[in-house]
């Protein structure tokens with residue numbers, strides 16, 4: 001080797017050593033694998049600390065748990081274009097099957113010194129961010145649920161009833177399904193508050209809600225609109241079926257007894273039922289208003305009754 005070649009060789013060695021030091025100091029996984037054999041050509045110290053030394057094992061054997069073959073989710077096919085050339089960096093997020101941590105992976109094909117195309121991946125741990133996103137999502141779901149829920153009874157509140165109701169009306173309109181609304185209001189409820197106290201009244205409201213839920217079907221939308229006024233939206237239900245259902249609820253409430261401080265409290269309700277087949281000519285508000293008018297006729301007819 002000439003003096004010039006020796007110094008070039010030394011300089012290459014020094015560069016190689018510097019680059020290896022950098023790659024091994026990164027707080028990220030860096031590995032290179034053959035795209036055909038999946039042999040690991042480079043696996044930095046971060047990777048070795050997390051997944052152990054490769055010891056001749058292939059990338060899918062080192063990095064993933066329980067793999068018998070190359071991973072189904074291997075991104076190699078995404079790293080080449082239709083001409084078989086590198087298509088650039090592919091970024092994805094993945095929960096590692098070995099340690100359960102989340103990683104943001106940046107994959108691409110590069111030319112290896114011997115001329116073949118190989119896969120390089122740089123993966124950084126994003127578990128903390130993922131957990132935060134998950135917590136934020138859960139908090140959002142809870143907040144949305146709280147905004148839609150009547151605190152006392154756990155039923156839908158007025159906001160949720162109108163939101164879900166309008167969605168169902170649009171759907172029923174498309175499908176040409178009939179739709180019905182039952183409105184009911186407890187009878188002489190003020191007297192219950194006066195006789196047994198407001199807390200007892202609250203218990204009655206809760207009990208009444210549970211009794212009515214039992215009489216309803218899974219797709220029915222049940223809400224406490226406010227005070228002692230309740231509404232049920234009945235998708236794909238004609239007038240006769242709705243009246244039958246209202247009668248079932250009326251009976252369930254009539255038979256319900258709330259025990260509060262050893263006192264037995266009964267409470268009935270008055271019902272109004274409205275139904276529509278052609279929803280293009282009506283709105284949820286109109287359906288409710290029609291059922292409401294009938295409810296007040298039920299009040300005037302002696303209460304504890306259904307007017308359809």
Ligand SMILES: Nc1nc2c(ncn2[C@@H]2O[C@H](COP(=O)(O)OP(=O)(O)OP(=O)(O)O)[C@@H](O)[C@H]2O)c(=O)[nH]1
Pocket residue numbers: 152185186187188189190191193197198199200201202205226227228299303
């Ligand atoms: N305990 C309790 N009472 C409530 C709640 N919301 C409304 N009320 C009471 O419900 C009562 C409703 O009284 P009214 O509107 O006179 O009706 P009513 O006594 O049921 O008489 P009719 O509807 O005519 O049969 C009032 O006393 C309200 O204070 C609540 O969340 N809890």
